[in-house]
Amino acid sequence: MKMFNRRSNAYVTWILLIITIAVFLLETLMGGSQNINTLMMLGAKTNNSIQIGQWWRLFTPIFLHIGIFHIFMNGFTLLYVGQILEPMVGHWRxxxxxxLSGITGNLASFAFGDSNAISAGASTSLFGMFAAFLALAMIYRENRFLTELGKSFLGLIVINLLMDLTMSGIDIWGHLGGAVGGFLLAYALSLPSIKRPKIYIRILALVLVVAVSYYMYTKGMIVYG
Structure with a gap:
């Protein structure tokens, strides 16, 4: 199995990072990245807003960040992990x-999280990226490179979730939902030009992503409706 790890191939990662930084600068110019009015105007997630029909708030929070430390950590993680994952799975995958893992994370936050919290950040998507490595390691167990990556990122997921439990203001449901979404999507999409896993497993993974997302959306609407 041929693996690619050329940083020059990770242009989608760079585009996402540039967009994220640009949005942060816009936040700053509009009143500050920790200003509630600014965050809400630019699309931060609140459960009540989604419940009244502002469904785009399941997507826009991926590019919003609260404070310089928040964007620095998430931006660095996106750049580092993206330069490994993107050349491996391909740009569109x-x-x-x-x-989509960012959206599944925000759906989990909507269904199970704090109804009064304002949520923003790329961490839902980042957990999806972490879990994608775990899925690939399970699909290609004979590949030592992927196996070691999978173990490393599984450890990263577990450590971060344990830290979530000890820190206030962290959306653990968003992180869990992002990880589930990324894991299933990696199973559904796999690696380019390689006929694994079998097609019925890919279809099942895709159906599960849709079913879980629909369940979380309807649960959020019932709980907060």
Whole structure:
């Protein structure tokens, strides 16, 4: 199995990072990245807003950040992990995993999280990226490179979730939802030009992503409706 790890191939990662930084600068110019009015105007997630029909708030929070430390950590993680994952899975697969796992994370936050909290950040997508490595390691168990990556990122997921439990203001449900989404999407998309896993497993993974997302959306609407 041929693996690619050329940083020059990770242009989607760089585009996502540039957009994220640009949005942060816009936040700053509009009143500050920790200003509630600014965050809400630019699309931060609140459960009540989604419940009244502002569904785009399941997507826009991926590019919003609260404070310089928040964007620095998430931006650095996106750049570092993206330069490994994107050349491996391909540009469009990487973009799908990043964006849709971010949405599944925000759906989990909507269904199970604090109804009064304002949520923003790329961490839902980042957990999806972490979990994608775990899925690839399970699909290609004979590949030592992927196996070691999978173990490393599984450890990273566990450590971060344990830290979530000890820190206030952290959306653990968003992180869990992003990880589930990224894991299933990586199973559905796999690696380019390689016929694994079998097609019925890919279809099942895709159906599960849709079913879980629909369940979380309807649960959020019932709980907060």
């Amino acid at each position: 990487f973009l799908v995993i990043y964006l």
